[in-house]
Amino acid sequence: MAGYGDLLRTQGVARIIAAQLTARLPGGMTSLAVLLHIEQVTGSYGAAGLVLAAVSxxxxxxxxxxxxxxGLWGMRRVLTITVVICAIALTTLALVEMVLPAYIALGLIAGLSTPPIQSAVRTIYPKxxxxxxxxPLFSLDASLQEIIWIVAPVxxxxxxxxxxxxxxxxxxxxxxxxxxxWFILSPEVGRVRIPRSRRSIGxxxxxxxxxxxxxxxxLLIGACAAVEAGVVATFGHDGLEAGLVLAVFSIGSLAGGLAFGHLPIGRWAMARRLAILAGGLxxxxxxxxxxxxxxxxxVAGIGIAPALAVIFAMTSASVKFSETAEAYGWIGTGQLIGAAAGSAVAGFLIDGVGPQGAYVAATAFAVAGVVVAVVFVRGFPDLRHGNVSPMPDTQPVSTIT
Structure with missing residues (x-):
């Protein structure tokens, strides 16, 4: 913990972490709020599911x-525009009663305009x-984001x-x-400029x-989504136990990230951390x-934040600085699709065999992650030297001081 204390005393680190966590808090709220609101307005969970699907x-x-x-227009400009559009879409969704297709369109707009805070902050960290x-900073970030999933839904x-x-x-x-x-006006956001990528998107x-x-x-987020579906199916939407069990799951992740954040990341780090998740599940x-x-x-949660820290670190160390934001954007997209897949598979199994089916699905996702990490272990970079900064671009990166 002393190492994290030194890290947080580094100029701007504590502020930028607090700002990005606050800015990302709606990410843990929007799905639930939209689901509850549309169901109340239309009287249909099916309609609410369609709007929620549009957001996703x-x-x-x-x-x-x-x-x-x-990288094209600057962090502050893109973040400001997306925040404004997303805020207008959600406000309209809340205050204006309309037909279902209009709700779906607004949900799509809200999803498309979700501010890329995660990509921005993880691009800023190396600077x-x-x-x-x-x-350690990536590990701390992965751990503290669990606060969003503990506090926001409740x-x-x-x-x-x-x-x-x-x-x-x-x-x-x-x-x-x-x-x-708060995040957009942070000095670090204005200080770092992402150079324009010369490669095509993707x-x-x-x-x-x-x-x-x-x-x-x-696969990791698919496993987590299946667990959430399973816990809700086990204890019901109104059961206090469901919230407490999911909070314990997140607390395990928080503890794991803080405990393992100082460990060097070798090629087998991902396999070991996912094995903890798979074993617990x-x-x-x-x-x-x-x-x-x-x-x-x-126990299972202990592997989540450390695995996410490996994802962030290996991505940072493997791309040019101009490509970091897009790389994190693709990873976020993969996680969103994983959440949808995990929930869907778990839902079908719950209907077919009961709540235990969701835990079987979660375990299968996690085991698949271990298999990928073992079979393709040579594709994971060896980061035990400790330097996970992005590769420099050939063009100079201007920094305002």
């Missing part, structure tokens, strides 16, 4: 595109700390149920604008580490008792 499709499509735009500090569900779905959506808009402004996926990071991210199949699920998911 928009986010998946926009990820690499808006991230790449930051803020030394090469030795970058791996907060927005409470507001939606106790106050109303319209105030819940408007609260998201307030956090989006306030957190987005070419960054031809780099083996980026492709592996995208595939592993898909395999044990969930034994019993649906709340204490057993809590304990096994605590």
């Amino acid at each position: 499709v928009g986010q998946a499509v926009a990820g690499p595109v808006t991230s790449r735009w930051m 803020m700390v030394t090469a030795r500090q970058l791996t 907060l927005i569900t409470f507001v939606a149920i106790q106050v109303g779905t319209v105030p819940a959506l408007l609260l998201i808009v307030v956090i989006l604008v306030g957190g987005g402004a 070419r960054v996926l031809t780099k083996t580490p980026v492709l592996l990071a995208t595939v592993v991210g898909f 395999a044990l969930t199949i034994v019993s649906l008792n709340v204490w057993w699920l809590g304990g096994t998911l605590l």
Whole structure:
């Protein structure tokens, strides 16, 4: 923990982490709020699912595109435009009653205009700390983002149920604008300029580490999404146990990230960390008792943030600085598709064999991740030297001081 203390005392690091976590908080709220609001307005979960699907499709499509735009037009311009459009779309969704196709269109616009905060901040990190500090910083980032998934769903569900779905959506808009402004106005965002990439969009996926990071991210988040579906199916939407068990899952991830963040990342690091996740998830199949699920998911969670830290570090170390934002955009898209796939597979198995089917699906996703990490181990870079900074571009990168 002393190492993290030194890291947070580095100029600007604590501020930029706090700002990006606040700006990204709506990411853990929007899906639930949209689902609850559209269901209340239309009286149909099917209609709500269609709008939610439109939001997810928009986010998946926009990820690499808006991230790449930051190299063309600058971080602040792209982030400001996307925050404004997304805020308008969500506000209209909350306040204007309309037909279902219009709700779907607004959901798509909200998804397409989701600000690429993750891509921006992970592009900025290498310019803020030394090469030795970058791996622990990625681990700290992966760990602290669990706060979003612990706090955001509980907060927005409470507001939606106790106050109303319209105030819940408007609260998201307030956090989006306030957190987005805090991040956009941070000195580091204005100080770092991403050079324009000379390669066509999507070419960054031809780099083996980026492709592996995208595939592993898909499988990792697919496993997590299946777990969430399984826990809800086990204890019900209104059960206190579901929220507590999922919180324990996230706490395990937070603890794992902080505990393993200082460890060097070799070629086998991903396989070992995913093996912890797969082992814990395999044990969930034994019993649906709340204490057993809590304990096994605590163990499984220990592997999540450390695995995400490997994804961030291997991506950073494998691309040019001009390609980092787009690379992280593709990885985000892979994770979004993984979340949808994990939820869908788990849902079918829950309908067919019951809640245990979701844990079987989660285990299968995690085991597939281990297999990929083992079979393609030579495609994972050896980062034990500690330097995971992006490769320099041939053109100079201007930095405003």
